Amino acid sequence: QKEVEQDPGPLSVPEGAIVSLNCTYSNSAFQYFMWYRQYSRKGPELLMYTYSSGNKEDGRFTAQVDKSSKYISLFIRDSQPSxxxxxxxxxxxxxxxxxxxxxGTRLSVLP
Amino acid sequence: EPEVTQTPSHQVTQMGQEVILRCVPISNHLYFYWYRQILGQKVEFLVSFYNNEISEKSEIFDDQFSVERPDGSNFTLKIRSTKLEDSAMYFCASNSDSTDTQYFGPGTRLTVL
Incomplete structure (x- = not known):
């Protein structure tokens, strides 16, 4: 079993849609969880990080962590082409x- | 806003040649990292560096790789004898301490011919 698994995508949604991105992991020692965004041929850019179970919100982004299920999610509201x-x-x-x-999951938001 | 910078943006080299990839971490950061990303694959940890020594390294980081902080601003990754499979994007990252996450540079694309 891979240490961290992620929905493979690609995922295409219309502008304004709510997007849900998910990861599962196997190592119960993991305590810190991050979501990065990476544009083509660019370095990863930090979006959110958290270290506790529950939700953390920042603008249109919400990170959710469930340590008991070893599952994390990133929700994007009102998705934009950018x-x-x-x-x-x-x-x-x-x-x-x-x-x-x-x-990684590749996301396309269509105008 | 401070950022991690990397040079060159693209390096082309012949198999067997040595390459040095350069990074300038954010100025007050103390922890430094190299990651690589083979085209179409996930980002993979190579090495972390703190207090002028390697603190952790992955299986990928074998004897062909070395890191150095030659002065107060640069952090370098050297590959002594490049192989075709070393072709990848190499990302440098840094952070200030245990309360901070890692900030990534834009990467250097290494192409080994």
Whole structure:
């Protein structure tokens, strides 16, 4: 079983839709959870990070963590064409150290 | 806003040659990282560096790889004898301490011919 798995996509949605992106993991030692956005041929850009179960909201983005199920989600409300990118989940057991990334989900938001 | 910078943006080299990829982390950051991403695949951790020494490295980071912080601003990744399978995007990242997440540079695309 891979350490971090992510919905493969690609995912295409109309502008304004609510998007749900998901990752599952197997290592119960993971405590820190991040979502990165990566545009084509660019470096990952941090969107959200959290270390506790529950929801964390930032503008149109909500990160959700369920440690008991080893499942994290990123919700994007009112999606925009500029949200079109690959979304990477990442997680680690020591914050600031060796993050493990998921393979990414490519999202296209169609105008 | 401070950012991590990397040079060059694209490096083409012949198999067996040495390459040095350069990074300038955010100025007050103390922890430094290299990751790579083979085209179409996931981002993979290579090495972390703190207090002038490697703190953790992955299986990918074998004897062909080395890192150095030659001065107060640069952080380099050296590949001694490049192989075709080293072709990838290499990302540098940095953070300030355990309360901060990692900030990534734009990457260097390495092409080994």
């Amino acid at each position: 949200d079109s990118a690959t979304y990477l989940c990442a997680m680690g057991d020591n914050y600031g150290q060796n993050f493990v990334f998921g393979p």
